[in-house]
Structure formats: C-alpha cells, structure tokens
Amino acid sequence: MKLTDRPGNATLVLLASLYCAQGLPSGLVAHSLPVLLRQHGVDLGLIGLLKLLALPWLLKVLWAPWVDRMGSSRLGHHRGWILPLQGTVILCLGGLALLAPHLLFGSAFWLLLGLLLLINLAAASQDVATDGLAVRLLPARWRGLGNSLQVGGYKVGMLASGSGLLLLIGPLGWNLSIALLAVGLLLLTLPIWRFRERQLLPRHAALAEPAGPGLLLRHYRGLLAQPGMLAWLLVVLTFKLGDALGSPMIKPMLVDQGWDTAALGQLTLISSLAGIGGALLGGLLYARLGALRSLLAFGALQALGLAGMALLVGAGGKPLLVYALCLFEQAADGMSTVALFAVMMSMCRAEHEGADFTLQASTQILLAGLVGACSGVLAKLLGYQALFVGAGVLAAAMLGLVLWYFLRVRQTVVVA
Structure with a gap:
C-alpha cells in the first residue's frame, strides 16, 4: 500500500467497530449508571465512586509499552490483545445481565463496582492495542479519516450505552437491555476476529527492544x-x-x-x-x-x-x-x-x-x-x-x- 492510498472499506469497518466497542463501557459508566443508581436510592457519595473507575484510562501509560512488546504468535500481535480483552468485557456484561438490578444496586453494589473496574481495565488496555493497530494500518495522508472513525465510533458507542440504554431499560428491563449490549459488543468483535493480522502486518522485531526490566x-x-x-x-x-x-x-x-x-x-x-x-x-x-x-x-x-x-x-x-x-x-x-x-x-x-x-x-x-x-x-x-x-x-x-x-x-x- 502506498502512503497516499485510501484505506480499504474492510480497514475502515475494522477500526470503526473497535472504537465503537470502546465507547460502550464509557457510556454505561458515565451516563446510564448514575441515573439508574440514583433512581434506586443509592447514596450520592457512592455514586461519586464511579469516577474512580476511569483510573485505568489514566494509568494505562504505565503498561502500554508491554502491550507493544508482548503479543500472541498465533493470533497476531495486536489481535492477540484485542480479542481476549474485548471477550473479557463481553463476559462481564453477560454477568451483569444475569444479576437482578435490586441486588447490584443494593447488597451487591461492590460486586458491580468490581465488574465495572474490570471492564474499564480491559477497555483501556484494548485501547492501547487498537491505537497501535490503527497507526500501522493507516497511510499517513489518511490518518485524519482514521481518527474520524476513532472519535465518531467512540461517540456512537457512548450514545448506545448511554442514551440508548436508558431508553431501552424502561420497556425491556435491566437484564435484557444489558444482554443486548453484550450481544452488540459480540457483533463488533467479528471484524477483528476475521482480520488476518499475521499476514497483513508482519512484525519487525529488530526495531523493538526486549520486554525486560526497565522497559x-x-x-x-x-x-x-x-x-x-x-x-x-x-x-x-x-x-x-x-x-x-x-x-x-x-x-x-x-x-x-x-x-x-x-x-x-x-x-x-x-x-x-x-x-x-x-x-x-x-x-x-x-x-x-x-x-x-x-x-x-x-x-x-x-x-x-x-x-x-x-x-x-x-x-x-x-x-x-x-x-x-x-x-x-x-x-x-x-x-x-x-x-x-x-x-x-x-x-x-x-x-x-x-x-x-x-x-x-x-x-x-x-x-x-x-x-x-x-x-x-x-x-x-x-x-x-x-x-x-x-x-x-x-x-x-x-x-x-x-x-x-x-x-x-x-x-x-x-x-x-
């Protein structure tokens, strides 16, 4: 691919799906849950703890170099991170869908926070691998278009799990609405599942330092x-x-x-x-x-x-x-x-x-x-x-x- 070539539609769909997937957890934590928690009478001080769930997004700089260095020889470097991390988010959402809301917003509130922290940790780490994949996939001239997908896809994901989820919970209830969110995230995983990273983006090990102490x-x-x-x-x-x-x-x-x-x-x-x-x-x-x-x-x-x-x-x-x-x-x-x-x-x-x-x-x-x-x-x-x-x-x-x-x-x- 030449530096001036426009990326193919498959590449654009892949990046859009990955960034949309990242927006889903953020919309859930930032927009939906504060409303639902307050409706169930949760104390404002506890609701404020949701802000701490964003810490992985601030701290990911500490483990980002290892995401660049370590990967799967079978799945591909970036794909080897993205698939298990996105799978973790899907499993966590599935777990939330199986639990009654009165438990999650009551006696099991700390379980809710723990699952949400795990979701944010996985999504933030996936973001490092996704950004690295995007830089390698996009010709320099078209990185603006790639970042359009990053910004737009992320906002679409946030709207779906924020405003969209609040609209669905009324007629469908908590369990079915969260299950649909998990199914949506599973569908967004299909493009990266089908992506042949090992063939299309071979690694250049000579340019990378070893992943040892001091990395x-x-x-x-x-x-x-x-x-x-x-x-x-x-x-x-x-x-x-x-x-x-x-x-x-x-x-x-x-x-x-x-x-x-x-x-x-x-x-x-x-x-x-x-x-x-x-x-x-x-x-x-x-x-x-x-x-x-x-x-x-x-x-x-x-x-x-x-x-x-x-x-x-x-x-x-x-x-x-x-x-x-x-x-x-x-x-x-x-x-x-x-x-x-x-x-x-x-x-x-x-x-x-x-x-x-x-x-x-x-x-x-x-x-x-x-x-x-x-x-x-x-x-x-x-x-x-x-x-x-x-x-x-x-x-x-x-x-x-x-x-x-x-x-x-x-x-x-x-x-x-």
Missing part, C-alpha cells in the same frame, strides 16, 4: 529523545485548553436559564451527532489540507465556537440560536480533535505505536483536566460571558504554538 523507562526515554518531541508535546498539552475551560460550563449555563433535563438530553443527543459529523468532515479535509493547515483551520473554528457561547448568556429562551451555536461548537470540536490525533499518530515510532500514542493522549488530557476542574470557579468569579470569551481567546492563542512548532521546530522532525 517503561527505555520506551519513553526513547520517545522523548526524538528531535522536536518535547516541543510537540507542548502543542499537545495546550491545543485543547480553551475547550477544556469553556465546554464544561455550557450545560450549567443553560440550566441557569431554565433548560430542563429532557431539553438538555435532546440537545446533547443532537449535538453529539453534530460532533460525529464534524469528525468525519475533519478527517476528509485533513487528507487535502495536511497537518498544519488542518490544525490552524479547525483550531480557529474551535476558538470561534467557544467564544460564540457568550452569545447564549441571557438568550436561553431562543432555542434556535442555542442549537445553532451548540451544534457548531461540537462540530468544530470533532474536527480539531481529529486533526490533533492524526498528527499524534505521525509522531509514533515503528513498533512503538501503541505506547507512543498513549503517552501523547495522556499528555493531552493532563493539563486539560486541571483547567476543566477550575472552569466552575472561574465562571462563578467572572461570569459565563467572560469565561466563554476567555476560553475562545485561549484557544486562539494556543494556535501560536502550533505555528511555532511547524515553522521553527518541524524541520528537524519528519512528520508525514
């Missing part, structure tokens, strides 16, 4: 020693800071203007679809625009969308305006995320793809998480309007780092 240090020290990598990580660290500052306060701002749960749920669903559409559009445009122009153009749209939220302060009674701005902001977010992830893939070394991408992804959420945690305090001190304008200005200012990297640093770095 973690050797792996990341080697990545950070790449020319321009520290400068690139600074771009990764800051590119989404404006979004992290502004987006958490959009829904609280609308709540303060009288939007109820049903109206916000509908807005969330439609804007999520806009985000998926934006991700797909961004991936297609990335192939034409390239890395620098995509980051600048999509980043500028992201900044404009965040600043535009200031127009909604005091305008909550104008649903058409709310929908227009929220859909634009979500579409721009999808486009900018796809562009960033595509360049991150280009910075991965051969035979180090999964862990190299994982470190960059972890870097991306590190500072963004801290800034997001401060967004509520800043909204209270400055007001919503100033917060959104500030978020837009911050997002636009970070584009200066993008220009600095590509124009001053990139000549020492090979970015396809």
